[in-house]
Structures are given as C-alpha cells and as structure tokens.
Amino acid sequence: MAATEPALILCAVRWYLRYSLSLRDVEELLEERGLEADHTTVWRWVQRYGPELEQRLRRHLKPTNKSWRVDETYIRVQGRWCYLYRAIDSAGATIDFLLSALRDADAAKRLFRNALSDRSHPQPRVINTDLAPIYGSAIADIKKEGTLRSRCRHRPVQYPNNIIEQDHRAIKRRVNAKQGFREFQAARRTIQGYEAMHIIRKGQVRWLSGSGVRRQNRFINELFEVAA
Numbered sequence: 001m002a003a004t005e006p007a008l009i010l011c012a013v014r015w016y017l018r019y020s021l022s023l024r025d026v027e028e029l030l031e032e033r034g035l036e037a038d039h040t041t042v043w044r045w046v047q048r049y050g051p052e053l054e055q056r057l058r059r060h061l062k063p064t065n066k067s068w069r070v071d072e073t074y075i076r077v078q079g080r081w082c083y084l085y086r087a088i089d090s091a092g093a094t095i096d097f098l099l100s101a102l103r104d105a106d107a108a109k110r111l112f113r114n115a116l117s118d119r120s121h122p123q124p125r126v127i128n129t130d131l132a133p134i135y136g137s138a139i140a141d142i143k144k145e146g147t148l149r150s151r152c153r154h155r156p157v158q159y160p161n162n163i164i165e166q167d168h169r170a171i172k173r174r175v176n177a178k179q180g181f182r183e184f185q186a187a188r189r190t191i192q193g194y195e196a197m198h199i200i201r202k203g204q205v206r207w208l209s210g211s212g213v214r215r216q217n218r219f220i221n222e223l224f225e226v227a228a
Contacts, residue, residue: 006226008035012042013049014220017193018201020177047186049224050193056223057196058118060205064089066125069164070111070135072103073172076180077187084171084191085111088164094199095121099188108138116147126153170198 008030016026023039030037067090072083083103087095096115100107115121129135136156142148174194181187200208200216208219221227 005035006224007221008033009045010049010221010224010226011217012037013045013053013193014197014217016042016046017050017053017174017190017197020173022178046193047189050196051189053220053223054192054196057199057205058120060208060219060223061120061199062093062204062206064093064095064121065091066122068095068115068124068127070108070127070129071164071168073168075099075172075175075187075191077101077184078182079180082184082187083107084168086164086168086171087111087115088167090163092163092167093202093204094167094195097191097195099184099191101184103132103134105134105137105141108134109142112138112142113147116142123149124152126155128155128157131156131158171195 012026012030015021015029016023021029023042026042027037027039030042068087069090070085070087072085074081075084076082083100085098085100085107087097089095096111096118098107098111098114100110116123127135127139136154139148139152139154143150143152171191171194175181175191178190181190199205200219205219208215
C-alpha cells in the first residue's frame with residue numbers, strides 16, 4: 001500500500017458519510033486523485049471504518065445536558081420499514097441512536113441503556129417523548145432496574161419536538177440519497193458513520209469548532225493515526 005493510500009481511503013469514507021454522494025460519485029472523485037477503487041471497495045471501506053469512527057469519537061465528546069428529546073424515524077431496509085431511535089439534548093447534541101427492526105418498548109429500553117452507560121451523558125432530569133406508550137413502559141422499566149434515576153421526569157407531548165425532527169433530517173437526507181439499504185447490519189454500520197460525522201459537524205467534539213471542515217478532517221485523521 002502506498003504511503004498516501006490510507007489518507008485517501010479515509011478521505012473516501014469521509015466524503016461518503018458527510019455528503020449526499022453515491023458510491024460511484026466517490027469512485028470518480030478518487031480517480032481524480034490517482035487512486036483506482038471500485039465502488040464496491042468504497043462500500044467495504046465505509047462498512048469497516050464508519051463504525052470505527054463512531055467508536056473512536058466517543059471518548060472525545062463534550063458532556064450533553066440533562067434535558068433529553070427522544071423520538072424515532074423510519075428507515076427503509078430490504079424494502080421494509082425499520083425504526084431509527086434517536087436521543088438528543090435540548091441544545092441539539094446527539095446523545096445516542098439505535099436502529100431496530102421493531103417499534104417496541106424493548107428497542108426503546110436498549111436505546112436508554114446504551115445512552116446511560118456512556119459517561120459523557122449525565123443522568124437526565126427530564127425525558128421528552130411523543131405519546132407512544134412504548135416510551136412510558138420503557139422508562140418505567142429502566143427506573144425499576146435502577147438504570148435511570150427514579151426522580152427523572154417523563155414528559156410526553158402530543159406534537160413532535162421541532163429540535164429532534166430537524167435533527168432527523170440531516171441523517172435522512174443521506175439515507176434518501178443512497179436510496180435505502182439492502183441489509184440490516186449494513187444499514188446499522190452505515191448509520192453509525194452518518195451519526196459520527198453529524199456529531200462532528202455539530203461541534204460536539206471537545207476543543208473542536210463545528211464549522212471548520214479542515215480542522216474536522218485533521219481530527220478524523222488523528223483518530224486513525226493517519227498523516228494528512
């Protein structure tokens with residue numbers, strides 16, 4: 001592998017996750033830079049490094065606040081609808097997310113458990129959801145098991161929360177540009193990458209501005225110990 005190749009591979013992954021580009025678009029952009037890579041190879045890179053980016057990113061995040069918004073949106077996988085559960089705080093910072101084949105209390109509980117296991121997320125004082133009964137059931141259960149403090153207030157509201165609805169759209173734009181997914185685990189891994197890039201763009205990384213793309217790219221290279 002040439003010395004510059006790892007940086008170009010990571011660049012291809014960034015392009016695909018950050019912008020509404022197809023795999024063939026990324027293939028052409030790489031060819032402009034002298035690297036021949038089939039679109040299926042680009043897809044394998046995204047599957048390998050998208051989840052890795054999200055995992056490495058976690059320890060560099062600012063703490064979120066104690067007012068949560070939780071909602072789910074729809075993602076088409078293999079021609080059927082699946083459910084992307086997402087939690088953000090009142091300032092719009094991503095807390096956690098979960099792709100589930102089912103819309104039920106078990107999926108909501110998994111989301112809450114994952115979020116509460118991360119030390120960058122303090123215990124919430126309030127959780128805002130829609131009126132779906134799955135959330136009331138899930139919150140009651142995780143309180144009983146001691147994962148969530150009993151004094152946390154659940155506030156169900158009739159109408160969608162504008163903050164999280166707007167935040168869904170940034171992820172849905174990328175999903176829609178790719179025209180859905182053919183396999184559940186591939187969808188899950190790709191969405192991990194989308195969410196990671198979205199977190200970086202929102203300025204959730206400590207000591208890193210949300211607006212400077214060159215600094216963001218340097219940060220990602222540093223995460224993977226790749227020279228720019």
